[in-house]
Amino acid sequence: MARTISVKKYALAFILTILVFAGGIVLGLSIDNLRLNDAKQSSLLEKSNLLSLQLQQRYVTSGIAGCDSLNRILENNIGELTRKMGIIVDYGRNTIINQEEFDLQLRDYFLTEIQYFLLSQEIDNKCSKDNIKIIYFYDENELDTQGDILDYLKKMFGQRLLVFSLNSAFNDEPMIDIMMTSYNITQFPSVVVNSQVFRGHTAVKELHSAICDEFKLIDGEVPEECGKE
Amino acid sequence: MILDTTDLIISVMYFFLLFLSIFWLIVLVTSKEDQRERQIKRFPSFTVIVPAFNEQESIVQTLESALRLDYPPEKVQIIVVNDGSTDNTKVLVEEVMKGYPQRDITLINQENKGKGKAMNHGLKFVKGEFFASLDADSFVSPDALKKMIVHFDADPQLAAVCPLLKVKKPENTLQKVQWYEYLINMFYRQLNAHIDCIHVTPGPFSIYRTKVVQDLGGYDEKNLTEDLEIAIRLQKHHYKIIQRFDAVVETVTPQTWRSLFRQRVRWYKGSIDNALAYKSLMFNKNYGDFGFLRMPTIIASGVIAIILTVVLLQQVLSRAWSWLSSLQAVNYDLLTLIKGFTFQFNFLSLPFFKVTIAVTLMALSFFIMMYSFKVVEEKITNHGRTWVSLLLYLTVYSIFISTVWIAIAFRYASRRKDYWK
Numbered sequence: 001m002a003r004t005i006s007v008k009k010y011a012l013a014f015i016l017t018i019l020v021f022a023g024g025i026v027l028g029l030s031i032d033n034l035r036l037n038d039a040k041q042s043s044l045l046e047k048s049n050l051l052s053l054q055l056q057q058r059y060v061t062s063g064i065a066g067c068d069s070l071n072r073i074l075e076n077n078i079g080e081l082t083r084k085m086g087i088i089v090d091y092g093r094n095t096i097i098n099q100e101e102f103d104l105q106l107r108d109y110f111l112t113e114i115q116y117f118l119l120s121q122e123i124d125n126k127c128s129k130d131n132i133k134i135i136y137f138y139d140e141n142e143l144d145t146q147g148d149i150l151d152y153l154k155k156m157f158g159q160r161l162l163v164f165s166l167n168s169a170f171n172d173e174p175m176i177d178i179m180m181t182s183y184n185i186t187q188f189p190s191v192v193v194n195s196q197v198f199r200g201h202t203a204v205k206e207l208h209s210a211i212c213d214e215f216k217l218i219d220g221e222v223p224e225e226c227g228k229e
Numbered sequence: 230m231i232l233d234t235t236d237l238i239i240s241v242m243y244f245f246l247l248f249l250s251i252f253w254l255i256v257l258v259t260s261k262e263d264q265r266e267r268q269i270k271r272f273p274s275f276t277v278i279v280p281a282f283n284e285q286e287s288i289v290q291t292l293e294s295a296l297r298l299d300y301p302p303e304k305v306q307i308i309v310v311n312d313g314s315t316d317n318t319k320v321l322v323e324e325v326m327k328g329y330p331q332r333d334i335t336l337i338n339q340e341n342k343g344k345g346k347a348m349n350h351g352l353k354f355v356k357g358e359f360f361a362s363l364d365a366d367s368f369v370s371p372d373a374l375k376k377m378i379v380h381f382d383a384d385p386q387l388a389a390v391c392p393l394l395k396v397k398k399p400e401n402t403l404q405k406v407q408w409y410e411y412l413i414n415m416f417y418r419q420l421n422a423h424i425d426c427i428h429v430t431p432g433p434f435s436i437y438r439t440k441v442v443q444d445l446g447g448y449d450e451k452n453l454t455e456d457l458e459i460a461i462r463l464q465k466h467h468y469k470i471i472q473r474f475d476a477v478v479e480t481v482t483p484q485t486w487r488s489l490f491r492q493r494v495r496w497y498k499g500s501i502d503n504a505l506a507y508k509s510l511m512f513n514k515n516y517g518d519f520g521f522l523r524m525p526t527i528i529a530s531g532v533i534a535i536i537l538t539v540v541l542l543q544q545v546l547s548r549a550w551s552w553l554s555s556l557q558a559v560n561y562d563l564l565t566l567i568k569g570f571t572f573q574f575n576f577l578s579l580p581f582f583k584v585t586i587a588v589t590l591m592a593l594s595f596f597i598m599m600y601s602f603k604v605v606e607e608k609i610t611n612h613g614r615t616w617v618s619l620l621l622y623l624t625v626y627s628i629f630i631s632t633v634w635i636a637i638a639f640r641y642a643s644r645r646k647d648y649w650k
Contacts, residue, residue, distance in 0.1 A: 155569025
């Protein structure tokens with residue numbers, strides 16, 4: 001029996017396989033650009049939201065804008081910003097060619113987040129304090145469950161807990177350094193609950209207790225969630 | 230994006246799997262083998278060898294299926310090799326012999342020596358120009374012999390013809406799952422036949438040219454998959470093996486995961502052992518596609534299954550560990566996590582490159598599966614089979630087969646003695 005090697009079939013299969021792979025890569029590149037546009041669009045939206053809130057808080061003293069609605073908008077906006085940041089981090093992790101652009105976008109988000117933090121302090125000055133602010137300094141290269149603990153506390157206390165996450169390894173942004181210096185942060189993770197600083201990994205119990213103490217200072221009584229833990 | 234080692238390994242594996250899927254699709258599209266029924270012009274003498282070890286549950290039915298073959302009875306010889314059965318197999322065979330005194334049925338009794346020796350023992354008594362092995366738990370359809378034997382006259386290099394194997398009355402879910410597997414495997418065997426790459430002539434009713442097998446020295450008695458070894462030996466001597474879809478043989482398949490696991494470890498380890506024993510055929514241009522594709526993929530399929538399983542397992546365990554650590558950090562307060570759960574999905578976050586490759590692979594596999602059902606004129610949900618059993622075949626069964634390969638790797642690594650020896 002004469003035996004043959006199906007060279008043409010192998011060659012065709014190889015070419016088609018390369019084409020499918022190339023198709024996957026081209027699709028990946030196109031999606032990468034779509035992601036970048038999405039990130040830019042979101043960034044623009046977040047900035048508009050911030051600007052709107054900044055303008056609204058100027059009218060609080062005159063009584064035109066209400067503190068309650070201002071706080072509600074602030075809490076919603078920060079929740080949305082955190083969600084978008086997660087997406088941008090994800091985009092940056094999977095990007096094929098747009099790493100620099102995504103880093104820039106992320107830097108923009110961190111700045112917006114810091115602006116929100118400063119704005120929330122200004123709102124506190126004009127209105128009665130309504131929420132607990134937590135700043136979470138983390139190192140993305142360190143495996144830690146601190147972020148999970150904060151997510152859990154956020155789920156427990158809801159919108160009134162504002163969590164601002166700052167990536168310490170993001171050394172492109174001097175403002176993050178300034179924040180770290182102002183709270184004397186030397187190790188990661190570190191958590192600031194209003195003005196109380198917890199350095200290193202902090203257990204859920206400690207943070208829960210600190211949050212409840214802060215709520216007691218604001219409201220005079222602790223929320224229902226403080227009975228848990 | 231930095232491609233880590235895991236991603237690289239998975240990409241290489243996917244490339245290879247995609248290449249093979251596309252290659253088989255090309256073989257399917259370009260092949261013109263005729264599966265039409267041919268008219269038989271002569272009735273050569275034919276022998277069925279039935280090796281039997283403790284087969285009291287099915288031996289009578291098996292023999293009756295051989296006796297009912299639509300073929301001149303005087304041309305059919307039946308040899309039962311009782312391989313040291315300790316049950317009623319011998320008595321039952323003798324009763325069948327009494328019931329058909331006019332038929333040429335021989336019972337050979339031997340000490341338990343294994344299937345290879347039983348087949349060789351039977352071969353010594355073969356009178357037929359062609360013979361078939363028929364496992365004692367398999368049942369041949371009456372028209373199968375005529376439909377298969379007719380092909381030998383057309384091609385003197387043809388040494389073996391394999392039938393379409395189906396699972397006999399799949400009752401439990403595991404058997405239904407195997408039903409899908411058998412049909413798809415049969416279809417792939419057909420594709421293999423198009424490029425002379427069949428590497429196994431299954432025990433249930435594969436028909437051989439007697440002289441060829443005798444000249445090659447019969448069965449390898451020490452081999453744990455003698456039906457695979459004989460096929461590779463036929464290929465080594467440049468004989469042809471074909472696969473038919475119109476000749477149906479039904480076989481009983483394992484009913485429990487444990488027995489299936491043991492069967493598959495024996496089969497797959499046997500295939501690796503034989504591939505290594507015949508390594509001189511690998512990438513040998515004298516053996517065409519059989520040397521360049523079939524032989525290497527016997528080993529490659531195991532290696533790919535093991536690597537993909539290990540990578541998948543590593544990822545699953547790593548995620549499970551991370552999830553458990555997170556839970557531990559919040560004192561296992563699942564209730565709060567569930568209450569605060571919000572479903573978030575962002576379409577653009579999907580890994581599109583991986584999705585493209587995976588979708589293409591799945592689409593090709595699904596097409597081949599549907600096409601194979603069409604070819605054998607079966608439906609996915611025939612005879613009590615359900616979409617659930619199909620889903621199990623596509624998911625759980627793949628994981629099961631991977632664990633079989635991992636068990637084999639451990640056997641090689643630990644040099645453990647085979648339990649079936």
